[in-house]
Amino acid sequence: MIFRDRGIEIKTREQILAMRKAGLVVGRTLELLRGAVRAGITTGELDAIAEDNIRSSGATPSFKGYHGFTGSICASVNDEIVHGIPGERVLADGDLISIDCGAIVDGWHGDAAITVPVGGPEAVADELLELARICEESMWRGFAAARLGGRLSDISAAVEAHVRANSSYGIVEDFVGHGIGSAMHQPPNVPNFGRPGKGPKLVEGMALAVEPMLTLGKQENHTLEDDWTVVTDDGQAAAHTEHTFTLTPEGPWVLTAIDGGEAKLAELGITYGPLAD
Incomplete structure (x- = not known):
């Protein structure tokens, strides 16, 4: 394993392939949870589903016990x-839930998040569906802009x-994406705002978690007394989407997307770059 400037961990091909295994556990767990979200289920029940699936897949939840955090999601x-x-907490029709999930396989991490309308699109206000849509789209635009x-x-x-061109949403600045690999959070930070052409060079072996968090109103926020839950100051809704990805000579490879990101990247005219096992 090679480390370059700024403490960034550069992975070997084999280590990226190990991260793909963790990423697939995360991706499949999130799809399982997407299908489980419904009115009447508790967030604790969703957590139990996630932990069971992660562990039965031969992985370990990244979040459970992390600085004392009690959940697997x-x-x-x-x-x-x-x-x-x-x-x-019991979910109700019309709620919008963001689910963040991480898993470890053989010491390597995957991390991703989805935002899901409770009761399906027909049960949730159009403005919340649009918030979630723009949040996810902006993440994919980030991947599409990445080049070695x-x-x-x-x-x-x-x-x-993408956010500014399509909305007046708040872009949360206090929480950002990050490097990921042998630990869940590593350098460098990956903000969801800024000017192009700055920061570390994108090279083979980097793995990054890109995770825009958008708010329907203002981006100002605070942490509740549980020392974990971050809420908007104005009480407006928020959305959060995340994937872990890497770059190969062929293009981006989204390690936590079940298809590697092929379909979404193709929509943007981008060739995805999976490594062969």
């Missing part, structure tokens, strides 16, 4: 932006540009 509902602790030899902030600028 973060479950953030409506005005909760991120780090919601799963528990007794480019700069980290090319990703950040692409995320921000």
Whole structure:
């Protein structure tokens, strides 16, 4: 394993392939949870589903026990932006829930998040569906902007540009994406805003978690007394989407997407670059 400037971990081909295994566990767990979200289920029950699936897949939950966190997922509902602790909260039709999930396989991490309308699209206000849509789209625009030899902030600028061109949403600045590999959170930080052409060069072996968090109103926020759950100051709803990805000579490879990101990248005219096992 080689380490370059700024403490960034550069992975070997074999280590990236190990991260893909962890990423697939995360991706499949999130799809399982997407199907389980419904009115009447508790966030704690979703957490139990996630932990069982992660462990039965031969992986370990990244989040459980992390700095004392008690869940295997973060479950953030409506005005909760991120780090919601799963528990007794009962979901209702019309809620918007963001689910963040991480898994470890052979010491390597995957990390991703989805935002899901409770009761399906027909049950949730159009403005919340649009918030979630733009949040996810902005993440994919970030991947599409990444090139070997480019700069980290090319990703950040692409995320921000898509949000600004399509909405007046708040872009949360206090919580950002990050490097990932042998630990869940590593350098460098990956903000969801900024000017292109800045920061570390994008090179083979880097793995990054890109995770825009958008708010329907203002981006200002605070942490509740549980020391984890982050909520909007104005009580407006939030959305959070995340994937872990890497770059190969062929293009981006989204390690936590079940198809590697092929379909979404193709929509943007980008060739995805999987490594052969």
